Amino acid sequence: MKDFFRSTGVICALPVVVLLLLVFIAPLFLVFGFSFVPARTFDLFSIPTLDNYQSIVTDTYYISFGWSLFLAFLAVVILFLICYPLAFAMAKVFGRFSIVITMAVVISLLVSENIRLFGWVLVLMKGGVFLGYLEHWFAVELESWLYGAPIIIFGLVYVYLPFMLFPLTLGISMIPNELRQAASDLGAGRWTIFREVDLPLAMPGILIGCMLTFVLCAGAMAEAKVLGGSKVLTMADEIETAFTYKQNWPLGSALSVILIVTVAGIALFTLRTIDLDRILGKTR
Amino acid sequence: MQESNVILQLRNVTKTFGDFVAIRDVNLDIYDGEFLTIVGPSGSGKTTMIRLLVGMDKPTEGDIHLKNIRINDVPANKRPTCMVFQSLALFPHRTVGQNIEFPLKIRGDDSSSRKDRAMDLIRLLQLPENYYSKNVMKCSGGERQRVALARALAFDPEILFFDEPLSSIDFRLRKTLEKELKDIHRRTGKTFVYITHSLEEAMVMSDRIAVLRQGEFVQIGSPDDIYNQPKNQFVSEFMGEVNVFPVEVREDGSLHCSEVDAVFACPSPHQIPGSRGSLVVRPEAIRFLEPGEQCSSSLDGAVFNEYSLGSRMQYNVQVADKMITVEKLREQRYEGDFDRSVSIGWDIEDSVLLDITD
Numbered sequence: 001m002k003d004f005f006r007s008t009g010v011i012c013a014l015p016v017v018v019l020l021l022l023v024f025i026a027p028l029f030l031v032f033g034f035s036f037v038p039a040r041t042f043d044l045f046s047i048p049t050l051d052n053y054q055s056i057v058t059d060t061y062y063i064s065f066g067w068s069l070f071l072a073f074l075a076v077v078i079l080f081l082i083c084y085p086l087a088f089a090m091a092k093v094f095g096r097f098s099i100v101i102t103m104a105v106v107i108s109l110l111v112s113e114n115i116r117l118f119g120w121v122l123v124l125m126k127g128g129v130f131l132g133y134l135e136h137w138f139a140v141e142l143e144s145w146l147y148g149a150p151i152i153i154f155g156l157v158y159v160y161l162p163f164m165l166f167p168l169t170l171g172i173s174m175i176p177n178e179l180r181q182a183a184s185d186l187g188a189g190r191w192t193i194f195r196e197v198d199l200p201l202a203m204p205g206i207l208i209g210c211m212l213t214f215v216l217c218a219g220a221m222a223e224a225k226v227l228g229g230s231k232v233l234t235m236a237d238e239i240e241t242a243f244t245y246k247q248n249w250p251l252g253s254a255l256s257v258i259l260i261v262t263v264a265g266i267a268l269f270t271l272r273t274i275d276l277d278r279i280l281g282k283t284r
Numbered sequence: 285m286q287e288s289n290v291i292l293q294l295r296n297v298t299k300t301f302g303d304f305v306a307i308r309d310v311n312l313d314i315y316d317g318e319f320l321t322i323v324g325p326s327g328s329g330k331t332t333m334i335r336l337l338v339g340m341d342k343p344t345e346g347d348i349h350l351k352n353i354r355i356n357d358v359p360a361n362k363r364p365t366c367m368v369f370q371s372l373a374l375f376p377h378r379t380v381g382q383n384i385e386f387p388l389k390i391r392g393d394d395s396s397s398r399k400d401r402a403m404d405l406i407r408l409l410q411l412p413e414n415y416y417s418k419n420v421m422k423c424s425g426g427e428r429q430r431v432a433l434a435r436a437l438a439f440d441p442e443i444l445f446f447d448e449p450l451s452s453i454d455f456r457l458r459k460t461l462e463k464e465l466k467d468i469h470r471r472t473g474k475t476f477v478y479i480t481h482s483l484e485e486a487m488v489m490s491d492r493i494a495v496l497r498q499g500e501f502v503q504i505g506s507p508d509d510i511y512n513q514p515k516n517q518f519v520s521e522f523m524g525e526v527n528v529f530p531v532e533v534r535e536d537g538s539l540h541c542s543e544v545d546a547v548f549a550c551p552s553p554h555q556i557p558g559s560r561g562s563l564v565v566r567p568e569a570i571r572f573l574e575p576g577e578q579c580s581s582s583l584d585g586a587v588f589n590e591y592s593l594g595s596r597m598q599y600n601v602q603v604a605d606k607m608i609t610v611e612k613l614r615e616q617r618y619e620g621d622f623d624r625s626v627s628i629g630w631d632i633e634d635s636v637l638l639d640i641t642d
Contacts, residue, residue: 176371178369178373181369183375183386184361185338185360185366185367186366186435186436186439187387187390187391187439188390189361192390196375196386200377201376
């Protein structure tokens with residue numbers, strides 16, 4: 001045990017471990033602890049109670065919980081359908097030109113998410129850039145598309161596109177071209193090659209992309225608030241309200257724990273089915 | 285072999301990439317059931333050739349006929365031919381059995397007949413039967429070769445193409461697999477077309493060899509033809525170590541080599557005096573002469589060094605400034621000392637006069 005603490009690796013890793021424990025793990029434990037504190041109190045050392053969880057179950061939180069998961073799920077599906085062809089083209093067709101797309105996507109990340117979302121509000125609001133000019137030039141008056149579930153999904157897809165696109169591109173670029181040629185040579189058509197070769201071999205990238213975007217979407221709040229105008233309450237929204245407006249930390253903590261456990265459960269389940277080593281190229 | 289036996293025919297096939305001519309006006313007949321090897325150094329157009337044959341590329345000019353049907357524009361997945369890739373291109377996420385069954389699955393065979401066929405092939409290629417459910421990436425290099433071959437055979441192609449599948453295998457295993465491939469060829473009776481850069485490999489396996497150089501066939505013939513009657517110096521040197529003497533034809537029809545200042549008998553008579561060429565003599569055709577022994581072509585020199593090649597011994601004999609390679613069976617090895625003067629010589633029929641120019 002003494003030797004263990006003397007090894008160079010452990011000594012070098014120690015500062016990072018301490019930092020992670022303090023700023024990453026500790027707050028989570030704090031949240032976990034607060035979820036068992038009586039409602040609307042701030043004493044971490046009071047007698048533990050399950051009241052918060054009970055009130056969540058009896059209240060209507062399941063609606064926002066359902067919305068969060070549903071919006072995230074739908075956004076992931078749409079993201080996959082949009083990104084797969086694009087990622088395939090970037091990995092196998094565009095060649096050097098794909099750097100242009102990469103740059104375009106990365107540059108959009110340099111601007112804060114909220115600013116980009118408010119930009120969309122200006123474009124889509126009634127009398128805004130799009131509808132305003134439409135009315136001005138063609139005298140067509142349309143209802144604004146803002147404030148509803150579809151525009152939230154649009155926002156999620158828009159904001160989290162890079163997180164699906166890049167893992168997919170990586171996954172698809174790992175498929176050797178010769179495998180596709182061999183399959184074709186053995187008589188396989190395009191659809192069979194997609195099903196039998198592309199899809200299974202790109203699966204690590206696909207799963208990582210889906211998992212990443214799902215976790216991000218499930219915890220997203222800005223899209224629902226800015227674009228959705230809080231017409232749809234998401235879980236992240238409820239948690240924020242509990243911590244701030246309601247001044248009910250224990251309730252907010254309990255809500256957080258439920259969200260974390262659910263999303264982490266889904267993520268871990270997905271991770272177990274893929275071999276991360278293969279993605280990092282350790283085998284072969 | 286008759287015309288009716290031709291299964292694949294190339295007629296005046298040319299393939300260009302921009303200004304670069306990869307294949308230039310090539311004709312080739314491939315006979316049903318033969319083992320043909322196309323051999324050439326890197327950059328000779330081997331890869332382009334096989335891509336044309338398999339259907340991954342279309343010829344710029346000329347026609348490819350399979351059993352008298354023009355197939356220029358038929359893509360690879362619609363052709364009844366199949367290729368074993370250099371990288372083997374096995375599906376890494378599948379078992380040995382699933383890899384072999386892939387073409388059968390596409391054809392729509394039911395699972396029990398697929399498995400029967402896969403097991404037949406596993407036995408034919410002498411893989412252990414329990415490999416059926418083994419992941420293909422856990423197999424060794426030689427085993428993967430066999431799986432790739434089994435998968436191609438499962439497709440039941442009219443012609444089976446090989447794109448240097450043995451090039452990444454170590455020497456000893458490669459020797460075994462070469463012979464194995466020839467045995468499989470005999471067992472199945474399929475047409476095999478093999479591409480390689482090693483003429484040695486081609487010699488071991490093929491019924492016929494086509495030597496490719498800069499997009500053209502230099503010589504097409506049996507291994508014997510290629511070995512004993514090479515059409516030019518390129519072919520003879522490609523086969524391995526040979527002795528090449530630049531010579532000039534003299535008035536009396538004999539050959540003079542200024543490099544070693546000697547006169548040799550000419551193997552192909554009626555040459556025009558004054559023309560130049562290369563006299564090629566294989567190392568094993570040269571022998572050490574006993575004192576007083578006469579020979580149609582002989583040279584005086586000294587043994588510089590010897591090398592053991594296992595069953596054979598090789599010698600470098602220095603004549604003037606030229607090193608001449610001589611090869612003997614171990615039992616017939618040279619017993620004398622280095623640097624002592626020796627006479628070497630060869631019979632007229634063991635030499636070939638090539639690349640004659642006026």
